[in-house]
Amino acid sequence: MNSLSPEVALSRISPELRPLLCSVVRNGRVGLDSTNCLRITDLKTGCTSLTPGPCCDRFKLHIPYAGETLKWDIIFNASDPELPPDFIFGEDAEFLPEPSELPHLVAWDAADPECLLQLVKELLQQYHQYQCQRLRDSSRLLFEYDSLLEDPNYGRSMEIYAGRKNSWTGEFSARFLLKLPVDFSNIPIYLLKDTALDPGEDVALLSVSFEDAEATQVFPKLFLSPSIEQGVVEYDAVGFTKLTLLLMWKDFCFLVHVDLPLYFPRDQPTLTFQSIYHFTSSGQLYSQVQKSYPYSPRWDGNEMAKRAKAYFKSFIPQFQEGAFANGKL
Amino acid sequence: MEEYSTTVRVSGFVLGSLMFQHLNSDSDAEGLFIGESLGEENSKITDSQTDHIQFVHTINIQKHVTCRRTHSFYNNACEVDKEKIKQILSNFKEENVIGWYRQRRNSSQQMTLKEQLVHQNLRKVWPHQELIFLLLTPSDGTSSGSTHRLEYTAFIWNGSQYSSVPVSISNLGMLDQHDYWRVSATCPSLSHCQAVKKHRTKFFCSDDDLREVEKVSDMNDALLDEMKTVSEKVEKSERLVEKLQADITELKEAIRKRKKKHQDCDDIEKSTSNEPKENLLLCAALRALFPNAPSLRTQTLTVQGFPVLELCCSTDHGIDIPTRLPLVLEPERGMRKRKASRGGLLKQKSHVTGMSNKRKNTIDPNESDSGSDTEIEMTSPNASNSPVF
Numbered sequence: 100m101n102s103l104s105p106e107v108a109l110s111r112i113s114p115e116l117r118p119l120l121c122s123v124v125r126n127g128r129v130g131l132d133s134t135n136c137l138r139i140t141d142l143k144t145g146c147t148s149l150t151p152g153p154c155c156d157r158f159k160l161h162i163p164y165a166g167e168t169l170k171w172d173i174i175f176n177a178s179d180p181e182l183p184p185d186f187i188f189g190e191d192a193e194f195l196p197e198p199s200e201l202p203h204l205v206a207w208d209a210a211d212p213e214c215l216l217q218l219v220k221e222l223l224q225q226y227h228q229y230q231c232q233r234l235r236d237s238s239r240l241l242f243e244y245d246s247l248l249e250d251p252n253y254g255r256s257m258e259i260y261a262g263r264k265n266s267w268t269g270e271f272s273a274r275f276l277l278k279l280p281v282d283f284s285n286i287p288i289y290l291l292k293d294t295a296l297d298p299g300e301d302v303a304l305l306s307v308s309f310e311d312a313e314a315t316q317v318f319p320k321l322f323l324s325p326s327i328e329q330g331v332v333e334y335d336a337v338g339f340t341k342l343t344l345l346l347m348w349k350d351f352c353f354l355v356h357v358d359l360p361l362y363f364p365r366d367q368p369t370l371t372f373q374s375i376y377h378f379t380s381s382g383q384l385y386s387q388v389q390k391s392y393p394y395s396p397r398w399d400g401n402e403m404a405k406r407a408k409a410y411f412k413s414f415i416p417q418f419q420e421g422a423f424a425n426g427k428l
Numbered sequence: 429m430e431e432y433s434t435t436v437r438v439s440g441f442v443l444g445s446l447m448f449q450h451l452n453s454d455s456d457a458e459g460l461f462i463g464e465s466l467g468e469e470n471s472k473i474t475d476s477q478t479d480h481i482q483f484v485h486t487i488n489i490q491k492h493v494t495c496r497r498t499h500s501f502y503n504n505a506c507e508v509d510k511e512k513i514k515q516i517l518s519n520f521k522e523e524n525v526i527g528w529y530r531q532r533r534n535s536s537q538q539m540t541l542k543e544q545l546v547h548q549n550l551r552k553v554w555p556h557q558e559l560i561f562l563l564l565t566p567s568d569g570t571s572s573g574s575t576h577r578l579e580y581t582a583f584i585w586n587g588s589q590y591s592s593v594p595v596s597i598s599n600l601g602m603l604d605q606h607d608y609w610r611v612s613a614t615c616p617s618l619s620h621c622q623a624v625k626k627h628r629t630k631f632f633c634s635d636d637d638l639r640e641v642e643k644v645s646d647m648n649d650a651l652l653d654e655m656k657t658v659s660e661k662v663e664k665s666e667r668l669v670e671k672l673q674a675d676i677t678e679l680k681e682a683i684r685k686r687k688k689k690h691q692d693c694d695d696i697e698k699s700t701s702n703e704p705k706e707n708l709l710l711c712a713a714l715r716a717l718f719p720n721a722p723s724l725r726t727q728t729l730t731v732q733g734f735p736v737l738e739l740c741c742s743t744d745h746g747i748d749i750p751t752r753l754p755l756v757l758e759p760e761r762g763m764r765k766r767k768a769s770r771g772g773l774l775k776q777k778s779h780v781t782g783m784s785n786k787r788k789n790t791i792d793p794n795e796s797d798s799g800s801d802t803e804i805e806m807t808s809p810n811a812s813n814s815p816v817f
Contacts, residue, residue, distance in 0.1 A: 143534035146454045148573045157535060174535055176498060178455035183504050185540040193589060195544055198505040205505045 108139045111155045115180035118212040123160070129220050131258050131278050131304055132163045132322070137219070146177055156180075164223065165230070165260035165276040166306045166320075171222075173215075183207035184215065186222065196225035233261035237312035240273050252280040272310050279303040281401070345375075348415045352376075353422075354384075355411065364396040370407070372418045377426025385426035387418055431482045436560055436582045438489040440599040446492045447578055450531040451566060458530040459494040460513070462520050463487060465558055487526055487560055493517060498530075506545035508553055527560035527582075534567050537581050539590055551585060560584050560593070712747040713756045 103111075105124035112120050120139065127137035138161040144154045156177035162169040172187035183204050188194045198205055203218040234241045240261075247253045256278035281303045302324040310316035321339070323331060332343040332354065342357040356371040373386035392410045394403070450457040470482045493516060495501065501512040517525065528550065530543060539547075539561065547561050561583045569575030583590045633642050706727060714724045722742060726735035749756055 145456050145533045145535075147452060147533075148568065150454055172535060172540075174456075174532065174540065176455050179497060179499075182499055185542045187536060187538050187540050192538065195541065198545060207504050 103139060103142065105139075108142060108158070111142050111153045112158075113144075113154050113156050113175070113177040113180065115177070115209075116156060116175050119209070119215040122212045122216050123219070127216055127219075129162060129216075129223055130164050131256060131276055131302070132166075137162055144177065145174070160219070162219070162223065164226070165258035166274050166308075167260050169226070181209045183209075183218075188226075191226070191229070194226060194229050196222060196229070200225055227258060230259045230261045234259060234273060236261070237273070239312060239314045240309055243275070243309075243314065247275070247277070253277050256280075272308070272312075274309070275307045277305045277307070279305055346411065348412075348419075351415070351419050353415070353418070357407075364398075364403075367391075367394045367396075370410075372414070374418075374422040374426060376428055377422040378428075379426060385422045387421060389414065431480070432485070433482065434485040434487065434558070434584055434593045436487045436489065436562075436593055436595045437598055438595065440597050442489060442491065443580075443597060446529070447564065449494060450564070451578070453531075456498055456530065456532045457494065458498050458500075458528065459492050460516060460525055461489050461527040461529060461560070461562070462491040462493060462517075462524045463489045463526040464524070465526055485558065487558065489526065489560075489562075491520075492529065493520060502542075502546050502549065506542050506549060508546065508549040510553055513553075522554070523557070525554065525559075526557065527562065529562040529564065531564040531566065533565070535565055537563060537565055537579055539563065539583055544590065547583075547585065547590075558584070561590075562595075706741060708745045708747060709753060711741050711743075712745050712749060713753050715744070716749045716753070716756050 108124060109117055109121060123137050124139055125136075129137065139158050140161065141159040142155040143157050144150065144152075145156050146154045154177050156175040158173060160171050160173050162171065169191075170189045172189070174185040174187070176182050201218060201221050203214055203221055207218075208214050231244065234244050244257075244259060247257055258276040260274045260276075262272040262274070302322075304322040306320040306322060308318040308320070310318065321334075321336065332345050333341075334343065335341040340359040340363075344355045344357070346353060346355055352375050354373040354375060356369075356373065358369040358371070360366040360368065367390065370389045370392065371386055372389065373384050375384065377385040379385050389410075392414075393406055398406065464487075466486045466488065468484045468486070470484060472480045472482060474480060495516055501516060502508050513525075514522070528547075532540075543561060543563070547559065550559055562580060563583065564578060564580045566576060566578045569577040580595065581592045582595050584593050631639055633639055711725050714721075718724050722740045723735040723737055725742075726737065726740040728736040728739040730736060747753070
């Protein structure tokens with residue numbers, strides 16, 4: 100699969116179709132996973148080989164969806180660029196959306212650069228409904244889906260992918276991609292080498308894979324947007340009991356290690372502040388452990404994070420003084 | 429057991445002309461197919477199954493009608509415009525449309541969203557026709573462009589999804605020669621059609637039957653009529669025969685009854701005459717010889733052996749004694765002679781001897797003379813009352 104950079108792809112596309120693809124490859128973020136852009140591969144032409152280029156008018160579009168990557172063929176007609184494109188939905192040969200649900204197809208406007216992107220989004224919505232329909236093959240998974248649908252936090256921020264039945268074992272698998280309702284507004288500014296690259300929206304996604312129709316084998320996985328991931332140095336991706344954050348306060352960068360005890364939330368997490376500049380006499384990074392800070396097991400996750408953040412703000416000046424006083428650079 | 433199969437047949441030159449027409453076009457192309465759809469039911473008997481019915485549906489592509497551009501008979505929502513189709517078809521009839529095609533360069537052999545929607549809507553326009561969709565996908569076989577590849581697949585809606593059906597190319601020489609041709613050759617050229625149409629009426633009737641078939645059919649009808657007439661005649665004669673046989677049976681029955689009746693009467697007579705019958709000749713002889721001894725003419729004796737006089741016959745049976753019983757008279761004469769003289773016995777003896785000699789002379793000399801002189805002893809009628817039987 101020849102993955103092309105957006106510029107290379109655009110250079111090979113027929114000039115009449117270029118504006119449409121430009122918005123797709125540059126601004127094409129669809130679905131929950133807006134960190135990944137839409138990608139274009141396998142550029143081909145419907146013209147004869149004797150036709151001088153650039154004349155590519157058909158390609159494969161890679162769309163991130165529910166932890167999968169959909170590969171849809173999009174077919175234009177370079178000699179008739181006014182016409183709307185045609186689609187082949189890869190392995191989902193049974194997916195046949197209603198034209199009435201695709202207003203950007205029915206009222207295709209070749210002059211509108213956003214038309215193709217909007218059409219892809221509409222198709223993706225129809226695809227999501229098609230996958231939800233396929234969940235009916237498993238009553239257990241359908242129950243899980245219906246339960247999440249009723250929750251306002253997840254109802255509208257969910258992508259479902261119902262895998263195919265294994266023709267050998269008859270097993271049916273599915274994946275739910277949920278957008279976690281986390282407030283990232285107070286996360287520090289994203290630090291990147293290439294400041295021109297837009298990291299996209301801050302998002303935390305939870306992918307839950309059901310390996311069988313009875314949901315006896317469930318595998319969760321957390322995805323964080325780059326800006327969030329940059330702030331998170333490391334975390335326990337299995338038990339989610341440890342988290343290390345790199346934070347900055349008034350140009351002072353420090354690490355905060357959060358350890359969740361075995362009986363969390365009954366027992367209070369341990370916060371370990373660690374300076375990245377100062378060392379102790381034994382050669383370790385200067386750190387201070389805090390076990391008593393404002394905490395209540397009755398708080399929900401967001402409240403706990405909010406209270407912890409407030410504590411950080413109150414404690415950091417004190418920690419900084421201690422690091423400067425007791426640590427060596 | 430029933431089996432269904434669908435096959436698409438197209439002649440080599442029709443497919444070749446379709447490919448050639450579009451191979452050099454600078455864009456995707458599409459059009460309509462003209463042809464006919466045939467259904468055939470075959471019944472196969474094998475060792476394992478006695479009832480295996482195979483329904484073979486053959487769609488013959490005879491011609492293609494090209495559209496000038498794509499989207500010429502449907503809109504962005506893939507809704508089909510029947511008027512535009514009629515314009516595209518021009519002189520061809522709608523009922524001869526058996527499908528449509530699309531040539532799509534450098535793409536996969538899979539129906540697209542639009543193709544599925546258009547096909548769905550075409551099926552709504554012609555719900556009684558089995559429509560096919562032929563997808564042709566030319567592509568470069570090699571990166572240098574020295575070899576090109578053209579793949580084609582025919583799709584048909586099978587109720588729940590689109591499935592591919594085999595495409596059979598019929599050329600001048602078929603590789604499978606061992607089967608009989610059960611369907612006529614497909615894809616005739618225009619001039620061929622015109623020539624056939626010109627002379628068709630000589631061979632075919634108005635309803636597309638061969639004229640000979642019609643003639644044979646008429647003759648068959650005439651034969652059936654004749655058979656019907658003859659059958660009626662036979663029936664009448666059979667009925668007559670049946671009636672006559674019934675009459676004969678009746679008559680036989682009547683005869684049998686009459687015979688039986690006579691037989692019954694005879695039996696009755698016999699049964700009555702089982703009682704001892706009278707010997708009329710004896711009775712007459714006894715009357716002649718012993719007219720005064722009626723007891724000699726009795727037929728019934730008592731237990732002690734005495735005649736029952738009441739049952740003695742006193743009837744004159746009217747028998748002519750000289751004629752019927754001549755010997756009865758001779759002893760009478762003899763008795764009168766004996767009465768006359770006793771010496772008459774020798775004469776009688778000699779008479780008897782003479783008679784016997786005479787008899788000897790007349791009879792075979794080898795015959796032994798058994799008789800010595802036969803002595804006829806006659807007793808007087810009054811000598812004894814004991815009857816001698």
